Amino acid sequence: xxxxxxxxxxxxxxxxxxxxxxxVQDMDHENMFWxxxxxxxxxxxxxxxxDVKMKEKGDIPEGYSVSREKKERFSLILESAxxxxxxxxxCASTGPAKNIQYFGAGTRLxxx
Amino acid sequence: GxxxxxxxxxxxxxxxxxxxxKCTYSDSASNYFPWYKQExxxxxQLIIDIRSNxxxxxxxxxxxxxxxxxxxxxLHITETQPEDSAVYFCAASxxxxxxxxxxQGTRLTINP
Numbered sequence: 075x076x077x078x079x080x081x082x083x084x085x086x087x088x089x090x091x092x093x094x095x096x097x098v099q100d101m102d103h104e105n106m107f108w109x110x111x112x113x114x115x116x117x118x119x120x121x122x123x124x125d126v127k128m129k130e131k132g133d134i135p136e137g138y139s140v141s142r143e144k145k146e147r148f149s150l151i152l153e154s155a156x157x158x159x160x161x162x163x164x165c166a167s168t169g170p171a172k173n174i175q176y177f178g179a180g181t182r183l184x185x186x
Numbered sequence: 187g188x189x190x191x192x193x194x195x196x197x198x199x200x201x202x203x204x205x206x207x208k209c210t211y212s213d214s215a216s217n218y219f220p221w222y223k224q225e226x227x228x229x230x231q232l233i234i235d236i237r238s239n240x241x242x243x244x245x246x247x248x249x250x251x252x253x254x255x256x257x258x259x260x261l262h263i264t265e266t267q268p269e270d271s272a273v274y275f276c277a278a279s280x281x282x283x284x285x286x287x288x289x290q291g292t293r294l295t296i297n298p
Binding site: 078105107109114115116117118119122124132133164168173174175177178179180 | 187192195218220222228229230231232235275279285286289290291
């Protein structure tokens with residue numbers, strides 16, 4: 075079974091804080107993705123990565139950055155958290171069947 | 187880029203009845219169309235997918251149809267059961283691109 079693990083289920087941060095969301099997969103998947111999920115907006119892609127140290131912007135990258143120093147770990151960084159970044163964040167990875175995405179359980183972030 | 191529209195946003199059906207969720211896409215190069223189910227508090231999981239070389243695919247009570255000319259695809263659930271209650275997301279991609287564009291989601295409620 076593929077396991078995609080997000081380090082926190084719930085986070086509460088203050089405006090202006092630097093926030094790190096961590097995602098780890100245990101299946102040696104090459105591709106990893108970060109989405110945010112908001113009611114009525116579906117899943118919107120923030121950033122994705124095809125390989126170590128490689129990243130590409132998704133549809134809504136503004137205010138976010140990412141880091142992939144190791145194949146199994148993909149981090150989402152909010153440089154200076156704002157209230158409009160309050161959301162559910164989902165990490166996903168794909169393996170040899172490249173379009174089947176395996177999701178983590180999500181991190182619900184509240185920025186106060 | 188690709189744009190996926192999903193309707194309806196909410197759907198309520200009586201147990202045992204059928205449910206249909208529809209999606210349209212904009213990019214004629216898209217050739218892979220998965221559906222994900224997200225139960226309350228859980229991660230999205232792939233339930234069925236279809237590629238552009240077929241018009242219909244069925245797996246027990248769920249089926250997906252694809253009309254490439256009209257650029258729309260639909261999820262059909264027959265003999266609905268309470269455990270079908272969830273949020274359903276459609277998505278589209280060009281398999282070479284490896285990333286998915288999701289629809290806005292449909293909250294399906296099965297009434298006993």
